[in-house]
Amino acid sequence: MSHSTTMQSEPQTIRREIPTLPSPHLLGWLGEFRNDPLAVMLRAQQAGDVVRMRLGPRHVYFVNHPAYIQHILQDHHRNFSKDTRVMQLLKYASGENIFTGEGEFWLQRRRLMQPMFHRKIIESFGDVMTQTANEMLAEWQTAPKNQPLRMDQEMTRVTLKIVGRALFSVDLTGETRTLGEMFARANDDLIYRIQHPFYPPPFVPTPRNRRANVARRTTQQIILRLIRERMASGENKNDLLSLLMSMRDEETGEGLSEQELYRETLVMLFAGHETTSNALTWAWYYLSQNPQTESTLHAELAAVLHGRAPIMQDVPQLVYTRRVLDETMRLAPPAWIMSRLSLCDETLGEYALPARAPVVLSPYSMHRHPRYWKNPAAFDPERFAPENLGKQPRFVYMPFGGGPRLCIGQPFALAEATLLLAAIAQRYTLRLVPNTRVEDAPMITLRVKNGLPMQLTRR
């Protein structure tokens, strides 16, 4: 891998050591990080643009300055790898794929799959998205009256169905509950391991490891079945699976093996629904707490749709709906943490970052940085109105990451979430079930702890 040396070839620059945020504990901030990682992120953000904190056996560098983030994710991305401890655990769970892979391997996969996320192709998924939304709404209509719905589960099911139908031409209706549950378990297991670095490795048969292994096997069975069915039929369905099956090694001419297809399918099914469903779940929460925003949203839906169900062509007009989503992902970014490893000595502004340093970038803490956001804890979609956009540096808002590893699914997610938010808000008003405590659960993605039960009223 080639290393950029631009920053290192400036001999006059005085490089300061990155300050350490002290902790009285032997394991540093690990205890706090286990209990409340989001609070640790904010603590790091308050401490400075880049700070070093001990997390158990290692020192971790928390970066909270947009120029430094741009340096890491974009300008000098070659000097940083994704090969962190978190990624090693993700690799254990999902193998090498477009999300976990690096270098030439990653580039090939990204190039192969990119056309599937082209604007025209995303637009062609409009029917699948609206049809799946309508099926969900029809189901709700026949549900017993006054029975609350777990919006987190409903959003998981609908987004999983959509990604299955759009990218893999399969109907996962029968499997969405199981898959949703298994993904949630894998999510829980992974975060537990990150927080407990000394926990026995997955092959040791502890009750937790056994549960996680069952989840892994169950998911594998479902996904392998869909791959095998396609292989047996030999059909080209012009979807992501067919695209992956068409890939050939330039030298050997060989296609991807069943296991390789499995790894890409797994990561696409997971990344393709988990994040979007969390964003939507949080949007229902914020809307229920902000009636003024809700009525502005309702007014837009009435003005744009005139009572008919939304379709893909409406998305560009649903500007306020989109602002609600943008603001939701500011306060509750589904990908609340990103991590990298420096491959060589690096410089962040005036600071020297050593080689092999684990670096944490947090959309959560950047999105709440008081230097860049007025009244950062307040929910206010108007922050994303055209007159307020463009005033901030890039990378202050980064729900989809940035640089070459920018989320490939961004246009898919935004179109889907806008359509779903519009289709549901047009028909229902959602309120929290009384006495529900809503807390963050920072897993791989930012979930709502214990789910989000809501009462739906027809509008």
Ligand code: HEM
């Ligand atoms: C609201 C929804 C979503 C959010 C907030 C989100 C967020 C992100 C972020 C922050 C990254 C970069 C991670 C890093 O650099 O460490 C990422 C990467 C990725 N996302 Fe998403 N994502 C969303 C939806 C989707 C969807 C719908 C798909 C697929 C259909 C998807 C597939 C991927 C893949 C494959 C990568 C890895 C890309 C690469 O490394 O080349 N995501 N996502």
